Amino acid sequence: xxxxxxxxxxxxxxxxESLSEALQSWKNDLPEAxxxxxxxxxxxxxGIWLVGGSVREAMLGNPWKDLDLATSLNPDEILEIxxxxxxxxxxxxxxxVRVADSDMQFEVTTLRMEGTYGDGRRPDEVQFGNSLxxxxxxxxxxxxxxxxxxxxxxxxxxxRGVDDLxxxxxxxxxxxxxxxxxDGLRLLRAYRFMDRGHNGIWQPDEALSxxxxxxxxxxxxxxxxxxxxxxxxxxxxxxxxxxxxxxxKDGMLSRILPGxxxxxxxxxxxxxxxxxxxxxxxxxxxxxxxxxxxRRLEHDLRALTLSxxxxxxxxxxxxxxxxxxxxxxxxxxxxxxxxxxVDAHLAVEGVLRPIATSTVREALEALNPLKAGNQPLxxxxxxxxxxxxxxxxxxxxxxxxxxxxxxxxxxxxxxEILALLGILDWKTTDPESWPxxxxx
Numbered sequence: 001x002x003x004x005x006x007x008x009x010x011x012x013x014x015x016x017e018s019l020s021e022a023l024q025s026w027k028n029d030l031p032e033a034x035x036x037x038x039x040x041x042x043x044x045x046x047g048i049w050l051v052g053g054s055v056r057e058a059m060l061g062n063p064w065k066d067l068d069l070a071t072s073l074n075p076d077e078i079l080e081i082x083x084x085x086x087x088x089x090x091x092x093x094x095x096x097v098r099v100a101d102s103d104m105q106f107e108v109t110t111l112r113m114e115g116t117y118g119d120g121r122r123p124d125e126v127q128f129g130n131s132l133x134x135x136x137x138x139x140x141x142x143x144x145x146x147x148x149x150x151x152x153x154x155x156x157x158x159x160r161g162v163d164d165l166x167x168x169x170x171x172x173x174x175x176x177x178x179x180x181x182x183d184g185l186r187l188l189r190a191y192r193f194m195d196r197g198h199n200g201i202w203q204p205d206e207a208l209s210x211x212x213x214x215x216x217x218x219x220x221x222x223x224x225x226x227x228x229x230x231x232x233x234x235x236x237x238x239x240x241x242x243x244x245x246x247x248x249k250d251g252m253l254s255r256i257l258p259g260x261x262x263x264x265x266x267x268x269x270x271x272x273x274x275x276x277x278x279x280x281x282x283x284x285x286x287x288x289x290x291x292x293x294x295r296r297l298e299h300d301l302r303a304l305t306l307s308x309x310x311x312x313x314x315x316x317x318x319x320x321x322x323x324x325x326x327x328x329x330x331x332x333x334x335x336x337x338x339x340x341x342v343d344a345h346l347a348v349e350g351v352l353r354p355i356a357t358s359t360v361r362e363a364l365e366a367l368n369p370l371k372a373g374n375q376p377l378x379x380x381x382x383x384x385x386x387x388x389x390x391x392x393x394x395x396x397x398x399x400x401x402x403x404x405x406x407x408x409x410x411x412x413x414x415x416e417i418l419a420l421l422g423i424l425d426w427k428t429t430d431p432e433s434w435p436x437x438x439x440x
Contacts, residue, residue: 016154026058027150033102034067038150040081047072047111049132049147049156056143059165060199069097069108070147072130078108092126111135133158140179140186141193142171170194170204176211184218188230191247195237212250219255224305231256231304235278241267244281253285257300260285272347276313280348283317287352291319313341320345323440324353324360329408331363336374336407337439371412376403378417386418387426397431404437 019027034050041048052068071078075090078097085108086096093110113129129135132147133156139145142161149156159173170193172179180186190212196202204212219227234243245264247253253260266284270277282301289297297318301311320341325334338345342364349357380391380399389395401424402417411417426434 016149016152016156019148019153019155022061023058023148023155024153026061026064027148027153030064030067030150031102031104033099033104034106035150036099036102037069037082037097037106037108041071041073041078041108042151044073044077044081046077047130047132047149048108048151049149051136051147052139052144055146055148055155056161056165058148059146059162067106069106070111070132070135071108072111074110074128078110093128112138132156137173139173140183140189142173143193145173168196168199168202170202170208172208172211176205176207177215180211180215181218184215184220184222185226185230187212187215187219187252188222188227188234191243191252192230192234192237194246195234195239195243197238201239201242212252216251216255219252224303227256228304228306232278235281240277240281241270244285256304257285259296260289260300262287262289266351269351270347271350272344274343274347276317276341276344279310279313279317280344282314283321283348284351286314286318287321287348289318313344316341317344317348320440321348321352324349324356325363325439328363328367331360331367332370332407332410333404333437334439335364335367336370337437368410370407371410372406374407377406377411377414378402382414382418387421394426394431397434397436398426400436401426401434404435407437 038048049070051070054064054067075087075093075095078095079085082097084098088094088096093112095108096105097108098105110128111130112135113127136145136147136158142159142164145159146161147156164171190204194202234240237243244267248264262285267281270280272280286297298315301314325331335342346357346361380395383399384395402420405420406417
């Protein structure tokens with residue numbers, strides 16, 4: 001497409017503003033690989049703009065991360081210019097571009113025209129266009145509907161996204177109900193974008209607030225994978241407690257987790273910055289679900305399509321609720337068994353049982369490391385030779401019983417542990433009644 005043609009399509013729709021001094025500084029920090037991509041597209045007289053979240057974050061003065069581009073060229077033309085490119089979503093106009101001597105890659109998407117969303121998940125058909133404004137009109141929120149022409153140093157902001165950034169307000173592009181009705185995932189994106197980290201909570205305008213309720217049913221059209229991906233981002237947000245409260249009032253939380261009725265106010269008390277924060281928030285949301293409903297809890301987590309690791313993390317934390325150690329032996333066994341989930345468990349317990357949790361924290365901080373570490377000193381071969389027990393359940397359970405005592409009493413030698421064989425009643429009692437190392 002000739003340069004004059006796509007410029008005509010742009011100029012007829014919107015007028016760009018020169019980049020501010022702050023954006024000039026930000027522009028200078030962009031990677032050289034991005035400049036090369038833009039230059040090569042411009043060389044063949046293609047239009048190329050930085051779009052999406054990177055522009056929003058630039059306007060907020062934040063460092064760049066995801067650098068997505070929109071272009072007037074179609075996917076086949078992009079693939080011709082960049083032989084190493086990957087047609088990751090060419091049918092939707094998206095090509096992942098890579099350049100030599102760089103590990104970076106950029107999503108380059110052809111300008112698209114407005115279309116219908118019959119199923120509330122994806123457009124019925126994708127039509128490529130040549131109007132930047134029409135492409136931006138398809139975006140969800142005004143703060144995401146800006147573009148930067150790096151070569152000409154122009155900012156395009158047809159829906160006054162900069163004003164909304166300055167006013168800390170969340171508005172839909174065009175009619176809010178239409179935008180949310182096109183793709184149900186935009187409901188969750190709206191709640192996520194309310195959380196602006198250290199900048200606090202940004203309130204949606206009246207139209208978007210109403211649409212979040214009237215369009216709530218659109219979430220049913222979204223796959224579980226997409227719901228969990230977006231919901232997890234909400235749970236890990238700096239102001240997640242406030243966002244969850246809003247979701248509860250709007251009826252959105254019950255659509256995602258029906259029957260999880262714990263007091264949302266508990267979320268405001270969670271003070272925990274770690275990779276397990278999403279699990280802690282889910283456990284607080286499910287804290288009133290008794291262990292008798294374990295299958296229901298696991299079913300809900302499977303429905304959310306959590307990974308096995310994440311699901312087990314939540315289930316194990318939920319199982320630990322209400323089980324805090326009370327003496328030095330228990331402190332040692334608790335620390336040894338709970339392992340890397342101690343901090344997460346105590347974070348949740350600190351919300352539910354703050355006084356008891358404070359005592360446990362102090363005791364654990366004063367606790368010395370185990371002299372023999374967290375491994376049994378007596379293995380099965382030595383125990384079999386000493387006890388004359390054959391391989392089997394009784395031998396295995398006896399080994400575990402001894403290991404528990406090793407941990408609780410902080411024993412350091414095999415002699416100390418084997419001496420217990422003359423004290424414990426292991427010859428005639430039922431091995432299924434012997435204690436193990438688990439917690440609780």
